[in-house]
Amino acid sequence: MPTRTTSNRTVALIGTRGYPSYYGGFETAVRRIAPYLADHGWDVTVYGRDGAQREDDPTRDPRVATRITRGVETKSLSTLSYGFTAVLDAALRKPDVALVMNVAHGFWLPLLKLRGVPTLVNVDGIEWERAKWGTLAKAVFRAGARTTAWWGDGLVCDAKAIARYWSRVFGVDGTFIPYGGDEPRSLPVPPESTHRGYALVVARFVPENTIEPFIEAAAVIAKTHDVIIVGSSGYGGELDERVAQLADANDRVHWLGHVSDDDRLFALWQHAGAYFHGHSVGGTNPALVQAMFCGIPIVARDTVYNREVLDDTGLFVEPRADAIAEAVTAVLDDPATQDRLAAAALARAREHYTWDGVCARYEEELARLAGR
Template identity: 30%
Template sequence: MYTLIPPIGADPPERKVIFVGLRGVPEIQGGVETHVAAISARLAERGWQVEVLGRAPYLASQQPYIWKGVTVTPVWAPRSKSFEALAHTALGLIVAARRHPDLVHIHAIGPALLTPLARLLGLHVVVTHHGFDYDRQKWGRFAKSILRTGEAMGMLFSHANIGVSKAIVDTVRRKFSVGAIFIPNGVENPPPKPGTSYLDGIQVTPQRYILSVGRIVEEKRHLDLINAFARLNDPGLKLVIAGAADHAGPYQREVEAAAAATPSVVMTGFQRGQALFQLYRHAALFVLPSSHEGMPMVLLEALSYGVPCLASDIDANLALDLGAENYFPLGAVDALAAAMRAKLAARDPAQSAERAARTIDSFGWGTIVDRTMDVYENALLGWRPGSVRHDGAGPAKRAELGGRR
């Protein structure tokens, strides 16, 4: 079979991609959701037809709508921690098959369990591996087994794989002998310096609070942070926890009780837009005490604002190579308290500004979208990284991508 090549100067054919496996866009809590929002809008700017199939309970409208050139379509999903992602993805793939897109892009290894179904429906599939979700504390043995199977199905049955960290790419190669392309999460350019209207409303003083951003789930280890903050015993300092739980449960109630019992802890719920900009911009310190991350998007965001940061010493955080002084041992509450005290006492605005510029330069979305588009075009050719190509890509490029057919 031959593919017709358009004449020189002709406009390329318009491509269509459908995103599946996430709650929706825009401004919906979650790293995957932030990732897809950034990529989808930029793909639309570059002439792609883009549709996001979101989970109806999380979307502001129950009718399809357009956001920054992206069509967002609500698809039914149960509000269930265990079955929500799979039920929504199954329905989403059936909807996608009726749309006849060039590609379906599945995000995360839970939804990736249904990659074989996508193939049976005749879809070209790209899967992004966002992290080893079976390591999350909230899942029991059965759920972890399903997630491991989802990882295998996604990596083995897709036309192309993306990993958001080098650790993920290396693991995929080792476990499945399949190539994956490293394309990290990115950051937006921070907006001009915002005011303090939101901070005034929650009675928080600029540069006199520690910030945590993320969903209220076990692996984010908010209790470690609250306990460490209490050890600082600084009446002029506050701890702001920005985030919410997707599903009410014992851990959420435990965090709320600990916050209520600890003076100067402020829980804001999920924040976005100007409120979140102000929280990042005016924080004295950002702390990420997680036991599990894929590639820590909130840490990148904090770095892009020039906020001094502390992170647990898990592999995903260490991969950002922030320097030993910016890490603490996972779960070591006394060590976290000591590190927070030291960071607050030794703030260096020049160093923070330099790190912010470096973060924006290294993790800008423009380059990330370019690389994602390359993966799409190769997936449409039925090519896996490392296979022989006849489009001029030389050995160096093929070596960079790695993998097999």
């Protein structure tokens, strides 16, 4: 059973854009972990950036305090600068424990160590292997990982494969705690589609998400089935142009761009006939877990991370356009396979990836460190 606190302990959550924020996986985790800790007797403070959180969010828990620190708003310096000012402020305030998201903040952990604040660090994926980062950024992440291994009191790895990597490369052990998901209510079929009648992809347009091969596969799939593409690069570019051209040239291809409405996204997942998940780096991917909770047939790029999450509840393919098109089309043409995969994915999500289970494990680790 997870440890329960008997008196108010203080915890600082550092390294995200704030609370509540909807920017990415870390922010989603904080939206669930912070209220859970408050429910279990913790005084919770979440550090963030000015303008990055939704103050009028009806789901905001008033028991969760927020502190805004300054930083430099550039692609290369924002994470490090905001992390530094947040760690500095937390070191002065001296909480009982700090939950730090992202190894880039490993550089600043000695400041908390000097003040006697133990740290639990979520190491995320292996950022220095992501194609979207340049040489300098990769070096910074790698150095941050090394300093995290030296100075972090506890590590959270969101996949067992990530934990094995850290043990092998950095010589430290981490605690496996994945991301969680929500099982949505039954939602109506999206207007641009029919139930189980379309292929779906949801991803940022970066090379490691297998977008280029999927674009080629989509042209083949669209000969017989609708294809819905959710996502973009965020700044325009070649991949956005190729998807726009494909959608303009083919009535069966629908490009929706970024979808921020959860109900709309969940409905797209719920009713898809085949969801292609092409993420190739990182650990437990939040989008994959959420897709499983929506109960859909999943075709995934064959990686150690995707196999760990899905086990035998998905189909796995090589990152080639012909392999993707063949597998996705086969699932779209087979209602029995669709039903089997959808039911299996939902059952696995319910067993392994609930937010209650995830949050309980975070609290257990934080309580252990705070009580040292």
